[in-house]
Amino acid sequence: xxxxxxxxxxxxxxxxxxxxxxxxxxxxxxxxxxxxxxxxxxxxxxxxxxxxxxxxxxxxxxxxxxxxxxxxxxxxxxxxxxxxxxxxxxxxxxxxxxxxxxxxxxxxxxxxxxxxxxxxxxxxxxxxxxxxxxxxxxxxxxxxxxxxxxxxxxxxxxxxxxxxxxxxxxxxxxxxxxxxx
Amino acid sequence: xxxxxxxxxxxxxxxxxxxxxxxxxxxxxxxxxxxxxxxxxxxxxxxxxxxxxxxxxxxxxxxxxxxxxxxxxxxxxxxxxxxxxxxxxxxxxxxxxxxxxxxxxxxxxxxxxxxxxxxxxxxxxxxxxxxxxxxxxxxxxxxxxxxxxxxxxxxxxxxxxxxxxxxxxxxxxxxxxxxxx
DNA sequence: GTCTATATCAAGATAGAC
DNA sequence: GTCTATCTTGATATAGAC
Numbered sequence: 001x002x003x004x005x006x007x008x009x010x011x012x013x014x015x016x017x018x019x020x021x022x023x024x025x026x027x028x029x030x031x032x033x034x035x036x037x038x039x040x041x042x043x044x045x046x047x048x049x050x051x052x053x054x055x056x057x058x059x060x061x062x063x064x065x066x067x068x069x070x071x072x073x074x075x076x077x078x079x080x081x082x083x084x085x086x087x088x089x090x091x092x093x094x095x096x097x098x099x100x101x102x103x104x105x106x107x108x109x110x111x112x113x114x115x116x117x118x119x120x121x122x123x124x125x126x127x128x129x130x131x132x133x134x135x136x137x138x139x140x141x142x143x144x145x146x147x148x149x150x151x152x153x154x155x156x157x158x159x160x161x162x163x164x165x166x167x168x169x170x171x172x173x174x175x176x177x178x179x180x181x
Numbered sequence: 182x183x184x185x186x187x188x189x190x191x192x193x194x195x196x197x198x199x200x201x202x203x204x205x206x207x208x209x210x211x212x213x214x215x216x217x218x219x220x221x222x223x224x225x226x227x228x229x230x231x232x233x234x235x236x237x238x239x240x241x242x243x244x245x246x247x248x249x250x251x252x253x254x255x256x257x258x259x260x261x262x263x264x265x266x267x268x269x270x271x272x273x274x275x276x277x278x279x280x281x282x283x284x285x286x287x288x289x290x291x292x293x294x295x296x297x298x299x300x301x302x303x304x305x306x307x308x309x310x311x312x313x314x315x316x317x318x319x320x321x322x323x324x325x326x327x328x329x330x331x332x333x334x335x336x337x338x339x340x341x342x343x344x345x346x347x348x349x350x351x352x353x354x355x356x357x358x359x360x361x362x
Numbered sequence: 363g364t365c366t367a368t369a370t371c372a373a374g375a376t377a378g379a380c
Numbered sequence: 381g382t383c384t385a386t387c388t389t390g391a392t393a394t395a396g397a398c
Contacts, residue, residue: 012363033391046393047364055392108289110337140343141330141352145322148329156291162321171322174355193381214373227376228382236374 005064005117013051015041017061021102024062028101032059059105060115066102067120070095074127084131089146089172092128096150104154107147132175142175186245186298194232196222198242202283205243209282213240240286241296247283248301251276255308265312270327270353273309277331285335288328313356323356 001007006014019041024032034055038045052058077091078084096103113121125139132139149168152158182188187195200222205213215236219226233239258272259265277284294302306320313320330349333339 034393035391043363044365046366046395049393050363107333107338108336137344137348137351140339140348141326141355144329144333144348144352145326146329147333148325148327149322151332152288152325152328155289157288158321163318167318167321167325170318170359171325174322174359177359178351178355215375216373224381225383226374227384230375231381 003065003068005061005068005120008117009061010051016048016051017058017065020058021062021065024101024105025099029105056112057115060112061117062102063106063111064117064120066099066106067116067124069099070124071120071127074124078127078131083176084127085142085176086172088128088131089142089168092146093150093168096154100154103150107151138175138178145171145175184246184249186242186249186301189298190242191232197229197232198239198246201239202243202246205282205286206280210286237293238296241293242298243283244287244292245298245301247280247287248297248305250280251305252301252308255305259308259312264357265308266323266357267353269309269312270323270349273327274331274349277335281335284331288332319356319359326352326356 006017009017016037020032020037023036023040027036034045034048038048052061073091073095074088077087081087111121128143129136129139132142149164149171153164158164187198190198197218201213201218204217204221208217215226215229219229233242254272254276255269258268262268292302309324310317310320313323330345330352334345339345
């Protein structure tokens, strides 16, 4: 079991969460309704409530899995890298581009941290913090830059002629070369 | 007339857009329904359609006004400033904090540029570009940082103990001290 | 454990009377 | 120009039968 979050569920609940993930990935958060979810696994929507508490809890499970995947991806990217900051930024962007809908779900609303699997958020943040030499505020500033880049791109807010690879490079360079406080 | 966007509307349409702005500012995008809007100005929802094409067009009018306000605010902040980059960043943050719901409306979805008043988007961007010495890609990187900071703060995504003033300072410093490409 | 039926709520938009 | 009535769609969630 790659995910300890999924591993902690009953088989039917796991099936539901996995179906939710498929629906989310394929059609976005707007398509993630209990009805559509029921359709996907051949069950009426009301029956889902026998296995998952409510929709918020279901979304929290998806978010927990997302954090697990980020933690693995970021750790792999920074391990043995000579430029961990560049590597983790590339990994961050890659995660968001490959799973844009999950990324939105994870960032566009307040986190219900009490519904998350314990520790998953910190586990995802740790490799980024290490890549920034342990400086919390600089790490958050880098995160803001990376999130801004990713979400503005997903929202098609950059002008069509923007050279985003170059923008990424210059932004990262700003953080990489700044002298420690 | 402070706004050329509002100035171009019939009186009734202007009244509707202004009521929409009030509703948005007070209760957020979720409360901005044609029904609620009708209530606010003492008119049934269907009658609104005599004055505004549809909801998307109405939202686009609000966004155009937002860009006008940003342009004025950013220009005022950078004029005669000795540190225009710091000044424009502060103004950007101030705009978002003072009108969080309008800010969301302006950034969280793809822009329907064809529905905007011509030129308003560029007018808001220009003072930022000037503050960055005319470098487009660096300006976009700064924008991504500022947007990331603002939207993560609005979404309550930073941990409660985060010192956001300090994070802003460090992020801006990274961009301010970076050597030109 | 799953079903049907239903409660409740809210949305955008149109037809046609006045 | 505004109204009432309505269409169409969709959501989360519960009650109670099987």
